[in-house]
Amino acid sequence: MADGVFRIPLPLPNDGLRAVNVYAIVDDGGLTMIDSGWALAESQELLGRAIAALDCGFPDIRRFLVTHVHRDHYTQAIAIRQTYGNQVALSIDERTSIDNANDRQGFRRHLNQLVRCDAGPVLEMFRKMDRPPPEPNLWEYPDEWIDGRTDIKLAERALVAIPTPGHTRGHLIFRDDSNVLTFTGDHVLPHITPSIGFEAAPSDMPLAD
Template sequence: MATDIADARTAWMEPGAYEVAPGVHRIPLPLPNDGLRAVNVYAVADGDELVLVDSGWALDEARDQLEQALGSIGHGFESISRFLVTHVHRDHYTLGITLRRMFGSRVSLGIGEQPSLEAILHGRVEGQLNDLVRWGAEDIAERMRQGMKKGGPRQDGYEQPDEWIRGATDIRLETRTLRALPTPGHTAGHLVFLDADSSLLFAGDHILPHITPSIGFELVRQELPLGDYLDSLRLVREHPEMRLLPAHGPVADSTHVRVDELLDHHRRRLDETEHALAQDEATAAEVAARMGWTRHNRKLSEMDIFNRMLAIGETSAHLDVLVRDGRLRSSTVDGVARYRA
């Protein structure tokens, strides 16, 4: 039974082009890590051309797999007129930039991603280093500094988009209209795209069927990323029920069901975070070390450095919402935030 469940969770990663609605194909592309092993891009027919929602990571393997998938539905890279990118993370943005250089496709991105993209392009990581210090993770910040001395942050694959999408915007294609809807939280400028006539939600990383997206771990972090994320979930919940087309994981029939699950998850996680702090005064890193992570309830010390950063950042995001809601207090001394009941 466990093997069957595992197979069901990974079947969506199989290469190919899968029709999820008339004129819409899901194309999974590989990622170079053991966590999220694939990302879905969606090819939307637009007359004789295609519009792709997200693009994948600029890897040779991903480019080849995308080319084969497009060929199976009678298209090539030259058919792509435009990439509508949900957010600036490498696995969503950079292959679109590579193909734009070769074929002239347009790339569109939400305006809220502009500060983070500028930081990426100019190698500015001081904001993220300051965040790590604020969370009480100076040891991780120091490891990042040492890593930068050996080569600096990776900027390859990134360029400015052709178009910044500003606010909620209708994007009119030949046979359908997609509504770009800002959903900050996972990143400051995250967008989802709604096809109301076909009841489809291209959700990016905002709503994922099996996991909860990381919140606010970016070079330019918003003041209250979890608060933004919860508001964005409620905003999507106000729209009519749609089929969920996520960036990672299989297609699901109900957006509302998954939104409700995510809201409930974060309500429980806020309670768990408050309980982990108890009556102590502690940093986000100290509280994160008292909590379990992933569905396997792993200890923070058992995780690699990148996932420790994500976990500590998540804990900080929950602690800051608890402060906003009057359930905790915080003070900052020498750049380090400490929380207490």
């Protein structure tokens, strides 16, 4: 995408979008990743091959800067951290969603919300869906909570994390001023408007946010 910045598309099964983009920033011999992909064996293998082409392995990832808590952006960072001990950063406004994912009642609230919104047919479709087998718990907290607009210093460049709530309560974009790059996560999508996320504990008016 720019000097030292690489886009890595990773698989996104069961979704209207074809791929989730993660970005590798080469920085002083190590990597900073923007987003991580969905924790799937195929995705981790592809990511490993992509960073090998940059002469790096998973232990060289210093930090994952994650735009938001959705599975396809966050969970692979946790899966890789469980093995290699990398650092993971996420907005503090995503904390409620992680707490809900770890709480059975949180899922129940999610379903009740469908009923409240008069989305009974959606609930019926959901009940009939084949669901994947339960995965190991990847809804762990990050190492670092980003609280509001925050400067992030890398060895060779400076980013700023900017809150852009809507798609999720705690969505962040990361702007690199010196290189005129902005990593927008799901705040900006190529062919559709970003969906307003279906959160177990939504803010009052995510579209307005």
